[in-house]
Amino acid sequence: MSFAIAGSLDEALAALAVGARPIAGGTDLVVGARQGKAPLPASLVAIDRLDELAHIESRDRGIRIGAMVTHSQLMIDQMIVSGYTALADAAALVGSPSTRNIGTLGGNVMNASPAMDTGAPLMVLGAVAQLRSARGSRTVELSDLWTGPGQTSAETEELCVAIDLPPRPARSGSAYVRLEYRRAMEIAIVGAAASVTLADDGTILGGAVALSAVAPTIIEVDDAGALMTGHLPDAAAAAVATAASDVARPISDLRASDTYRRHTVGVMAARAVDAAARRAAGEEIGVPVNRAIGVGASR
Amino acid sequence: MTEPITLTVNGLDYPVDVDMGRNLLSVLRTEIGLTGTKEGCDDSECGACMVLLDDQPVNSCSYLALQAEGKSVTTIEGVMPADGLHAIQRSLLEEGGVQCGFCTPGIIMSTRALLDGNPSPSEEEIRIGLSGNLCRCTGYAKILAAVIRTASDN
Structure with a gap:
């Protein structure tokens, strides 16, 4: 058993190279160990004090979110709230204030839960993960990163150091909506994120939709962009609802049956498209959509 | 294997020996003797174990004690004035x-x-x-x- 607090990224990467596992806020790792889901790794390196990974930066092509940025930061950051609103919607729904204070975006992404809240927003916003190890760095598409429940394609010595997001087009909006039974400490029953860009005539120019908690990983509704393009938001939302239910492969568990999840994920997808389109048109809908419009975000 | 660390709780430094898997809640209650912080669900759900870590609320049941070294921990005992009530x-x-x-x-x-x-x-x-x-x-x-x-x- 060993535990070290990394003072620099190089120190953290050196520890990972010899078998340590990273811990940030510990909100998944420690809770999982205490529940008996998975024992604590024998060797841990704490990365939560790496300030270089705790910033949201504007870059030439979009923004970079350091892996140690917390959900509390994401839900109020002006760049995220104004441009990448679906991600703020999701961050504001995670756990409770105490979870959001120490839970990080990098931790949420690398924990790879199929029910993670930030995953679907990141996917529709076109995010990529930056992985680094003592041997080098690489950029990974999220669809290649998540390989199954709790599984990623990252090597054990690789650390997710940042999430990069491309710039947002003009007249675009995004939203994340989840079905929940309670308003705090909840895990998505199902969830959906949408990103929409509007043409001058109010029809949809393009977009994307992704779903939480209906497959072994976060999944994108591949034909959502094509289904929405050229249509007014109401028609687009209806088409996306059907496509989302069709593509869902949910499980039945204590929280919901597969049939219920397959139906409700379509409802959530339609509401996400609706909210994203209204934001794209300039309507102010507060963060998170679930609270601004109602639980589960019905109008 | 235990590790000797110093935890700063309510402005005072406490030297403690803790196992890697030990949560902050258990060290506060058992090693330091501050029993105002409670164990409820032991699962980050109920908030009975809430302490402030660098002034932010954190569930101490699900936070490793070793990770709190060098941070400022405030418990209920640190909120209550010496005489009277907050x-x-x-x-x-x-x-x-x-x-x-x-x-x-x-x-x-x-x-x-x-x-x-x-x-x-x-x-x-x-x-x-x-x-x-x-x-x-x-x-x-x-x-x-x-x-x-x-x-x-x-």
């Missing part, structure tokens, strides 16, 4: 926001962090600020009234 404690008593009292230390820690960051929260902001704290007695209405009263007394 304003949040007084409001909770006067509004009837305490019944069995088990959740109360956690409620006070979340309220303290909320009001430090936002001295005049809306009712919705109070509900969100306390959303990580469960109370099985009061039905929350009186706790909400107590927080509103504390804020308006400030």
